[in-house]
Amino acid sequence: AAGVIQSPRHLIKEKRETATLKCYPIPRHDTVYWYQQGPGQDPQFLISFYEKMQSDKGSIPDRFSAQQFSDYHSELNMSSLELGDSALYFCASRPGLAGPQETQYFGPGTRLLVL
Amino acid sequence: GENVEQHPSTLSVQEGDSAVIKCTYSDSASNYFPWYKQELGKRPQLIIDIRSNVGEKKDQRIAVTLNKTAKHFSLHITETQPEDSAVYFCAASIDFNKFYFGSGTKLNVKP
Numbered sequence: 366a367a368g369v370i371q372s373p374r375h376l377i378k379e380k381r382e383t384a385t386l387k388c389y390p391i392p393r394h395d396t397v398y399w400y401q402q403g404p405g406q407d408p409q410f411l412i413s414f415y416e417k418m419q420s421d422k423g424s425i426p427d428r429f430s431a432q433q434f435s436d437y438h439s440e441l442n443m444s445s446l447e448l449g450d451s452a453l454y455f456c457a458s459r460p461g462l463a464g465p466q467e468t469q470y471f472g473p474g475t476r477l478l479v480l
Numbered sequence: 481g482e483n484v485e486q487h488p489s490t491l492s493v494q495e496g497d498s499a500v501i502k503c504t505y506s507d508s509a510s511n512y513f514p515w516y517k518q519e520l521g522k523r524p525q526l527i528i529d530i531r532s533n534v535g536e537k538k539d540q541r542i543a544v545t546l547n548k549t550a551k552h553f554s555l556h557i558t559e560t561q562p563e564d565s566a567v568y569f570c571a572a573s574i575d576f577n578k579f580y581f582g583s584g585t586k587l588n589v590k591p
Contacts, residue, residue: 407569407581408524408530421578455523457536459576469579471523 367391369458370474374451377478386441386475390458397439398469399431400455404429408455414439446479451475455473482507484572486582493560494590501585503570504552510572513546513553514579517566523568528555560589 370389378384390397396415399426400408410423414433425431428446433439434437443450457469483506493499504511511532516524530537530544530553537544540561546553557564570582 397575407584408579410578410580413578423578453521467530468512468526468576471525473523476521 366473368398369470371454371456371475374473374477375476375478377480379480380446380448381424382446382479384443384446384477385388385456386456386469386477388439388441388442388456388458388472390437390456391395391470392462393466394458394470395437396459397433397437398457398459398471399425399439399441400475401456402455404452418453448479451477451479481570481581482510482574483571484580484582486570486585488585489583490588492588492590494564495560497560499555499557499564499587499589501555501568501570501587502587503554503572504550505572505580506551508548508551509574509585512573513544513578514571514573515544515555516569516571517538518569518584519566523555526570536570545571548572558575559588560587562589562591565589 368471372387398413402408411425413421429443431441438462452476455474457470470477486503514529517527543556547551565591567584571579573579
C-alpha cells in the first residue's frame with residue numbers, strides 16, 4: 366500500500382539559510398500533520414492542515430511556515446535556520462471526512478542538519 | 481493545552497517477562513490514545529490505540545487499558561522478545577486534532 370512520502374530524506378544547511386521540506390500524503394488523505402523530533406525527544410506537533418486550510422497550530426516558530434496545496438501535498442518552509450533546528454521532521458497524514466475514525470500514518474522523516 | 485506524562489523513561493526486562501508503561505493526561509476532552517513504537521532514526525509506528533468509549537483493547541501480546549476517571553492509560557506487553565526493544569511513545573488527542581506525545585520509554589529486552 367502507498368505510504369506517506371517525504372523529501373528530501375536528508376538535508377544539510379548552514380545557519381541563516383532556508384529549507385523546504387515536502388510531504389506527499391497517502392492517496393485520499395486530506396489531513397496532514399508536521400512534527401519536529403530532536404535527538405532523544407518526543408515528536409513535537411508543529412502544524413496541521415485539513416482540506417488545504419490550517420486546522421491547528423502547535424510549537425511552530427515564526428520563522429517556519431507551511432501550506433497544503435490543491436493536490437494535498439504539503440510543504441514546510443524554514444527560514445533563518447538555527448543550530449537548534451537540527452532534528453527529524455515527520456509528516457503524517459490521515460483521511461478526514463473520508464475516514465473520520467482513522468488514525469494518522471507517519472512518513473519516513475527528513476533529517477535536517479544545520480551547521 | 482494537554483499535558484501527557486509517561487513513565488518509566490527506561491525499562492529493562494528479561495525476555496519472556498511482561499512490560500508495563502504508564503501515561504497520564506490532563507485534558508478530560510482527550511478521546512483518542514495511540515501508542516507508537518519507534519526504532520532509532522525510524523518513523524513512529526502505531527502498535528495499538530484506544531478510544532475513550534473503550535476501557536481495554538488487546539492485540540496478541542499487546543494490550544492497552546484506559547481509566548478515564550483517573551485520566552491514565554497503560555501499555556502492557558506480554559512475553560517480551562528482543563525485537564520489542566525500542567522507544568515507545570504514548571499520545572493523546574481530541575478528535576484527531578493535534579497529538580500530544582509523552583516523553584517516551586526506552587524498552588530493553590535482554591535475551
